[in-house]
Amino acid sequence: MSTKRLISIIVALFIGVILLSAVFTSWYTVDESEQAIVITFGKASDPITESGLKFKIPWPIQKVEKLSKETFSLQFGYKQAPDGEITSFDKDTKMITGDDSIVLTDLVVQWKITNPRAYLFNSENPLEMLHDATSASIRSVIGNSKIDDALTSGKAQIEADTTDLLASLIEKYNIGITVLTVKLQDVELPNDEVRSAFMAVTDAEETKNTKVNQAEKYENQKMSEAIGEKDAIISNAEGIKTSRIEQAKGDVALFDKLFAGYQYNKEITRERLIMETLDVVLPNAQIYIMNDESGTMKYLPLQTLESKKQTNPPTGTNTDTKTEEGSGQ
Structure with a gap:
């Protein structure tokens, strides 16, 4: 076989491989949990979010980058291995509160990719930027909080403030990430002695x-x-x-x-008032009417008459009785 014929076969095989490779690399699949970006000579297209079989121009003209649409978790201050073992990073979590106390703060940030183009091209390492922004946000919020709030009833407010601050920072960085929530995992004092003293307080x-x-x-x-x-x-x-x-x-x-x-009638009224007053002042006394000019005593049973008057009140005419001094009855 001549050298010229051998070279022709090699060139044909090379072209065939290229064409075969182009056929296989022209088709790609987007899953329901994915979003794709087609890059043409370094320029990114709009995100492809619909799932299914897609076509593109073979490499090196176009290439595809696939990113997940799921929610991710950033563990700040610790790392949990697949076997459940937890490794803490006290250097990252040690913070100073607003009343000059030291606490260790672990948290989890829930985030997702909402702008694939910005995620791929606006930052060399968006996850590192997210980690640094998380550290800055939680340190700022803890630095403006009291230790009592950080360890007890103020955790919910700290989470809300950290979420708002972190979301605003990520939006300014424009790295294609949206922060959903920030959840404090653990806020504690750095050693047992301090922790015991705080619990006593x-x-x-x-x-x-x-x-x-x-x-x-x-x-x-x-x-x-x-x-x-x-x-x-x-x-x-x-x-x-x-x-x-x-x-x-x-x-x-x-x-x-x-x-x-x-x-x-002044005289009769005066005497009647005197009698009534004596009856009130001396209720059990026997009252006698006497004539000072003779020794003969004239007796008038006022109490008996009064009791009869109360038990048998008159129903007809009024009877007036006059007694003259010195006359008989």
């Missing part, structure tokens, strides 16, 4: 809050009792006031009636 705070709540409950109870007692006293006083006013009105009416009788 926390227990004391809880005890104080319990005592304060009990004192407020006791105060409210006593205030309610005092208000009820005050209202009862005021109500009783109002009743006494009303009773005194009505009694005074009755006394005035009685006095007016007596005064009218006194004006009609």
Whole structure:
């Protein structure tokens, strides 16, 4: 076989391989969980998000980069191996709070690729930029928080503030990533001695809050009792006031009636008032009417007449009885 013929065969085989390779590399598949970018001489096209079999010009004219549409997790401050073993990075998680205390903060960032073109071309290492932005965000938020908030009830607010700050930083960097959530995994003190002291302080705070709540409950109870007692006293006083006013009105009416009788017959009214007063002052005494000019005693049973008058009140005419001094009955 001549050299010329051998060269022709080699060239034909080479062209055949190229053509065969072009046929196989012209077709690609996009899965439902993927998004693709077709790069033509270094220029990226719009993202392809619809799944299925796609066609492109063979390499080196066009090539395809596939990126996932799923949500990713960035573990900050620790790393969990497939077998479940956790490795901590205290250097990354050690932070200073706003009241100059040191805490160790681990967290997880949920993120996804929303702009494949920016993710591929705007940053050499977008994951590293995400990690650095996460570190800056959580340190800024922890630096403006008190240690009590970081370790107890303020975690939710710290998560929300970190999410907002990190999302704004990633948006400025424009690396094609969207931050979904930030979840604090663990916030703790750097050693057992400090942790024990803080727990003692926390227990004391809880005890104080319990005592304060009990004192407020006791105060409210006593205030309610005092208000009820005050209202009862005021109500009783109002009743006494009303009773005194009505009694005074009755006394005035009685006095007016007596005064009218006194004006009609002063002597009889005066003597009747004296008798009634004696009956009130000396209710069990026997009253006698005597004549000072003779030794003969004239007896008038006033108590008997009064009791008969009360048991058998007159129903007809009024009877007036006059007794003259010195005359017989």
